[in-house]
Amino acid sequence: MRSLLFTLSLLCFASQTSLSWKKEEFRSCDQTPFCKRARSRSPGACSLIATDVTIADGDLVAKLTPKDNDDQINPLVLSLSVYGDGIVRLRIDEDHSLNPPKKRFRVPDVVVPELEEKKIRLEKFATENDPPSSVVYVSDGYEAVVRHEPFEVYVRERSGDRRRVVSLNSRGLFDFEQLGKKGEGDDWEEKFRTHTDSRPFGSQSISFDVSFYESSFVYGIPEHATSFALKPTKGPGVEESTEPYRLFNLDVFEYEHESPFGLYGSIPFMVSHGGTGKSSGFFWLNAAEMQIDVLAEGWDAESGGGESRIDTLWMSEAGIVDTFFFAGPEPKDVVRQYASVTGTSAMPQLFATGYHQCRWNYKDEEDVAQVDSKFDEHDIPYDVLWLDIEHTDGKRYFTWDSALFPNPEEMQKKLDAKGRRMVTIVDPHIKRDDSYFLHKEATEMGYYVKDSSGKDFDGWCWPGSSSYIDMLSPEIREWWGGRFSYKNYVGSTPSLYIWNDMNEPSVFNVHNAYGYYFHMATSDGLVMRGEGKDRPFVLSRAIFPGTQRYGAIWTGDNTAEWEHLRVSIPMLLTLGLTGITFSGADIGGFFGNPEPELLVRWYQVGAYYPFFRGHAHHDTKRREPWLFGERNTELMRDAIHTRYTLLPYFYTLFREANVTGVPVLRPLWMEFPQDEATFSNDEAFMVGNGLLVQGVYTKGTTHASVYLPGKESWYDLRNGKTYVGGKTHKMDAPEESIPAFQRAGTVIPRKDRFRRSSFQMDNDPYTLVIALNSSQEADGELYIDDGKSFEFKRGAYIHRRFVFSNGVLTSKNIAPPEASLSSQCLIDRIILLGHSSGPNSALVEPLNQKAEIEMGPLRMGGLVASSGTNVLTIRKPGVRVDQDWTIKIL
């Protein structure tokens, strides 16, 4: 069975060639029959009507048949399910009772099992006559409608004008190519370049239109190196040759920014947002190659007219219609709704949120020791040292080059003694070498992906002739996971974690999901290794819906250019919006040699990436932070220190993402949904709800224009200077830092002491930075757990809410009563931004002690700001982080 499903097309690495990205090497829509056909269809071409509407097993079901059934096609089965919290699932598939030649592929293991618990079992539906429609309840705010002739499905508001939110087939572009039997003379083969796809069941593509209402922009559908707000790809004002956004996991060598061609991952999830401040979302669970058009206003006669509607055309090569409508209405509601379908991001270990140092390749143990000691010599913290493919014995994963790494365990232990971890790479291509234990075992067990003739697929990658483990099988995934045990992975220790690269191999049908299953198997393997006590860390390059549950991802092989620094932000914003919050771009750019200024700026921006790693290609010069002169070392050290200072805030945000699905890195409009000036801003971003960061993306810049949204003020993170909201400010962007601001009304927890790694910060005291709004109020949260185990799932955590109001700061427990973790960490410094001077002491309750208040310049990090604003600081209040207390300004 597997051999039928898997028809491997493209191979491991485009990067084997010395050529960089070339448009003609990638299949365009015109060269892709299903895309070409779908794109040329006219609006209203779909004549399917919904009949036999009924309720079955809690779903609304109907048959879809052509109005004039001349085509003699089998009716399709439509089923609509409703889940709590504004989620509607629409499935359309062939009728399996009619004995179709072959089942279509449904993607397993992506939708979380918990979703079923949220299902609202439908018992009835209402009917409307103008036009004939069936209506079901979704939530108090929304209902779902199936119009019968022609069929259309949409979600609308229940009250008022019953405005539409999101709809499918409103433009009549729905098409579903049914599986057939190959007749004699039918040529179903598809060829592209040297690749031939035999397509035993003929064409089976699906396409349809999706409309978002009251929307100014649509976002999402990663992974593309383009702007955050998706540009129209078809229609008036768009060049004829413009390609749709392609979702096809590919290893693209030296990718270009501003290209709609797909990169390493695919998430067919789109979010809209508009001037009313409302968002909605649409997700198609499908692992086949997909192309998506964003249609420009006026693309057909009907569109336009001030309706603020955005039409999109979704085209997939295969699979079924398994789609989700998310009603919103707030942006955070949409991401939460998506997360309840595909899962929230895993809670990372604390170390994984620190700085990672990587290079292809740290050559040997001496090199590792050298780099490690240089970090200490320059007082630059880092948490993880990475080893790329060259650490292995001839690219045989799970092995070590015995000449270069004769004592891997000792090496890891030395790092571990400083609280540092190591990550080694394990790729899915297995060297075909009979003396290689992994290959032997996989061959004997029949665990490899098969080619069309039923033999183990033989491809070409780093190790030479290679095969791929069939990750779609749960049994094989479990076996794979077992490879990571300390016994099986000789030379591994508990401080070793894993990196999955090159996991985009092209597999027809389930292609886009391969890397996902591989990531899942590796991550589960690490959980097994740690006997369920150690949170896994696995970095993957390929992505798919659900990837967030298994680890971090990075944006692949970028280049040391300013434009690549710039595009990293829209890329990470898109990933965060589509569930994958633990993401980052290679600091400095993988290819090429960054000039010191670019590298410094990249560290300054990268310090706010959720995943913060420096990496470089082996053809590049060394670029560890101390190699560019004292001043640049100082600047990079400070950028990294900034990240470490903010780790308590980041960790709290990772927890928020883990619970709600709201990303760490957020577009401005997620926090300011009404502020239209933010909708297409992808140069600035929010870290949580409290921090706005504006990147510097051009050489020689000393000034920046920063739009600060909202009505409240903003405080410069470095010097405490105040800026009013709702305005674009021209300000200095000195080499010391990029513009970053704390939003009035928020509290940000920090740890100001420098350490070698996050591990040594465990007992260090906290600083609270309270930025008061115009009502002299602020609030914020702090989440703490042991930073490594799963005990937090059993309540071993601290979750506090700090509220400042009426001159009193209160620490409240917001963890459920059963939660219990104690910490003797203190809060030893409380900074009040925007407080008038005057008071010189505070009363700490219940200790009934006084704490001193002094005025002094705001400080952050090791670089002393030249002109820090005087701010009010409560010295050493002596309060513990795990207890209730109040501090009253006297």
Added chain:
Amino acid sequence: MRVVALSSSVSFCLLLSLLLLLASAIRSSSSPLNDPFLGISPQDEKYYKSSSEIKCKDGSKRFTKAQLNDDFCDCADGTDEPGTSACPNGKFYCRNAGHSPLVLFSSRVNDGICDCCDGSDEYGGNVTCPNTCWEAGKAARESLKKKIETYRQGLVVRRKEIEQAKVGLEKDAAELKKLKSEEKILKGLVQQLKERKEEIEKVEEKERLQKEKEEKERKDAELAAHPGKGDGEEKKTDDNEKVDGGTDGAEMPGASQDQDDDYPDEDTHHDEIGNYKDFPTDEEPAAEAGPTSILEEATHTNPADEPVVETKQESPSSEDSITDGSQNDGRTKKEESDEVKKVDDLVSEKKEELSKEELGRLVASRWTGEKSDKPAEADDTPKADDQENHEHTPITPHEVDEDDGFVSDADEDTADEGKYSDHEPEDDSYEEEHRHDSTSSYKSDAEDDLDLSETTSNPTWLEKIQKTVKSILQAVNLIQTTPVDKSEADRVRKEYDESSSKLNKIQSRVSSLEKKLKQDFGPGKEFYSFHGRCFESKQGKYTYKVCGYKEATQEEGYSKTRLGEWEKFENSYQFMTYTNGDKCWNGPDRSLKIKLRCGLKNELMDVDEPSRCEYAAVLSTPARCLEDKLKELEQKLEKMMSQDQPHSHDEL
């Protein structure tokens, strides 16, 4: 577990919290309060103790004595928290009695890792740090003593090198001067010969035309003509020369094999030449006695320039000399042998006309003079092949004797401060030197050494030439009007060829000497001996070879990659750089940066490629055993020793 452990910050809350009072009481023994001046260096104590209000060193603020080390950062520069981790920019001083004091970043204080050997940085109770200063200090002192010894011995070697360099440079300069004057004279002679030769050839041409005319007339009468015997001989010579075709540098991997095959020939050849070259015959006692020819000195015995030659002089071996000479032309023994045969023929022809000495010179000039059509070769950027051949010659090792006498246990840099380090390392490292399993040696590099040997054995060679030329010119003069005497004409041509070839050689030698003298040999010329020398290190499958003032290569079997050409010294002679090596695919031109450090022997080690095609290596050399550094080390040791006495340790 670490959550439970209390940080030092707990202790100041003593005043505030009953709960904390209890907790801190348990651990009060390790409280920083025991020593309010913790982390302050002795030089700084006055600053902190002088008044009750202390200024932040950056002048930004003042703080009270109570705020000193109270685990709360008041000064941005860390002045108020020398003993805690509270300030990002703070520094912690540990006394390390029994060892050397250490200054730490404040980030190391109470981080659970023992950084100071006296354990003073970990008083927070996270970890118990045993006092290891005595053992570590002892080891450090031993290592320092060893190092000082290396420096002392190295300095002696270095001084010797400098003296030799001085002599060598003087000789070079004198040779250059002499050569220049000889060049001038020879130029004149060559010019004269050239004119005479042209005159003769004019006459000959005339005669030839006349003869042709006569011949034609005779031909008309007769039926056929036969080619002359001489033509046939010439052809044969050409054939022989073809064997020599590869002499200008083609790689001859099989050279040593060939040598073995032709060994008997070689012997003969060597004996013959050797007699002439190295051991002046009784007929020429002057050669031994009077060093009147600078040329001889320079080319034959130039210790600084060519240690190889020097070695040979000490234990004269004709074979070596010959081999050496042949290498310079990049030839193999086989070729030489062929040539010798050829020359032998010639010699037998002329035997009766020439003295033994002249005969010898003729032979020598023939086999060196073959290259006279490519005179520029000699001072070209040296050809790698020269070295290859050199390596393949089975002669005695080129090690200079004096180097063998030293054990190279010297070391100033620890592994941590190895080739990646871009600055002069601190000498505080207590670690023992790493011995590397790479082999290292240095070899002579015969690059720009010209073989002027045929001119060298006789101090009066120039006079003789002058005399010969004079006599030839006179002789030819006499016969100018009469039909040209063939042997006389040949003599002029031969003499012209020889002289101009000699001139070419002298000119290339002059230019290579001029180039050499322009090199940067260091402030004391201590790197003079690097000129013409190569240092080798075998690492894995690669042999790295670094040749002073020339080039650096990486060799694997017969394939060779140029890592760079000599560029310059950097960082006050701490580094040697080679740049513009072979281009890297998708990368930069290769380059090599060599860190120099004091050692008793010139030894190349630790060759590595930290970045793509940017190589790094370490070379230990007496040239870097500097007096100032030695003094510094001695002072340091003194300080360490004096520290031992007062603070004796409980555990001792």
